[in-house]
Amino acid sequence: MNYLGLDIGGTALKIAILDEAGNIIASSNYPVNFDNYNTPILNTAIEKSEIFLLENKIDKLEGIAISATGQIDVKKGMVVGTGGNIKNYQGSKFKEEFEKKYNVRTTVINDANSAVLGEVFLGNAKNYKNVVMVTIGTGVGGGIVTNSKVLNGTLGIGGEVGHFSINNKGIKCSCGNRGCYERYASMTALIKRVKEELNIENINGKEIFEQININESMKNIVDEWIEDVAHGIISLVHIFNPEIVIIGGAVSEQKELFVNKVEALVKENGMENFVKNLEIEAAKLKNDAGLVGALYYHIKGEK
Numbered sequence: 353m354n355y356l357g358l359d360i361g362g363t364a365l366k367i368a369i370l371d372e373a374g375n376i377i378a379s380s381n382y383p384v385n386f387d388n389y390n391t392p393i394l395n396t397a398i399e400k401s402e403i404f405l406l407e408n409k410i411d412k413l414e415g416i417a418i419s420a421t422g423q424i425d426v427k428k429g430m431v432v433g434t435g436g437n438i439k440n441y442q443g444s445k446f447k448e449e450f451e452k453k454y455n456v457r458t459t460v461i462n463d464a465n466s467a468v469l470g471e472v473f474l475g476n477a478k479n480y481k482n483v484v485m486v487t488i489g490t491g492v493g494g495g496i497v498t499n500s501k502v503l504n505g506t507l508g509i510g511g512e513v514g515h516f517s518i519n520n521k522g523i524k525c526s527c528g529n530r531g532c533y534e535r536y537a538s539m540t541a542l543i544k545r546v547k548e549e550l551n552i553e554n555i556n557g558k559e560i561f562e563q564i565n566i567n568e569s570m571k572n573i574v575d576e577w578i579e580d581v582a583h584g585i586i587s588l589v590h591i592f593n594p595e596i597v598i599i600g601g602a603v604s605e606q607k608e609l610f611v612n613k614v615e616a617l618v619k620e621n622g623m624e625n626f627v628k629n630l631e632i633e634a635a636k637l638k639n640d641a642g643l644v645g646a647l648y649y650h651i652k653g654e655k
């Protein structure tokens with residue numbers, strides 16, 4: 353059985369054919385911001401899907417599974433809000449348009465929620481029923497799975513773990529609130545602290561971690577940042593009581609210097625019954641998480 357999968361991001365669109373086991377049989381990437389979004393992403397997605405299916409000689413589809421950036425109303429399968437400034441994106445009716453064109457059931461889910469489902473389907477949270485995923489990147493994203501179901505909330509935008517406040521007198525956030533977790537625990541926040549405190553003009557996350565062992569002040573800033581990351585995770589663990597916490601984002605590749613340290617802090621500071629058997633692991637799926645998770649939602653999610 354062939355499923356069409358789309359992973360729609362702010363800069364690129366990935367289109368793939370997957371089988372029901374989540375194997376990616378063919379895939380291609382296409383830019384979506386080639387004309388500064390004057391061509392709406394929805395139009396690009398439809399046009400490129402047609403080309404992709406022709407090129408791969410696929411004429412029968414079992415279903416269409418879409419993972420998309422921004423706030424997605426999962427029932428309507430449309431974009432109801434954007435995290436960034438993507439022109440002509442809000443209001444895109446992916447479900448309606450794809451069902452009209454291909455006449456097969458189409459599901460749409462937010463990319464952070466599809467990432468956690470990808471880990472449940474084929475990644476490091478396989479066979480786990482209660483999972484919290486926190487992705488550390490430019491912002492902080494995430495997804496929550498309870499009793500094997502992703503927490504979509506009323507519209508499908510639940511599990512926005514970057515925007516619970518850890519300090520009501522803290523830094524003003526782009527979401528309108530103050531002191532959001534993302535303002536402290538994102539890679540952007542770490543880089544900002546390093547630049548300000550060490551008077552460095554240009555540095556990225558990878559370079560920061562390369563310098564930890566030779567630069568004491570760098571190490572101290574990173575340690576403080578890891579404490580912020582860990583304390584947010586402790587709050588999530590107390591709320592959702594997961595069996596496993598999956599950490600995503602490029603920094604999760606730093607096992608010794610990051611994941612293990614977060615784990616130690618969570619175990620040390622969380623309530624005993626919540627943390628004694630808790631596992632903390634890096635995400636496994638990387639770039640395919642969105643496609644694989646969207647397919648899992650398509651097959652196993654609410655019909």
Ligand SMILES: [Zn+2]
Nearest residue numbers: 515525527532
């Ligand atoms: Zn916020």
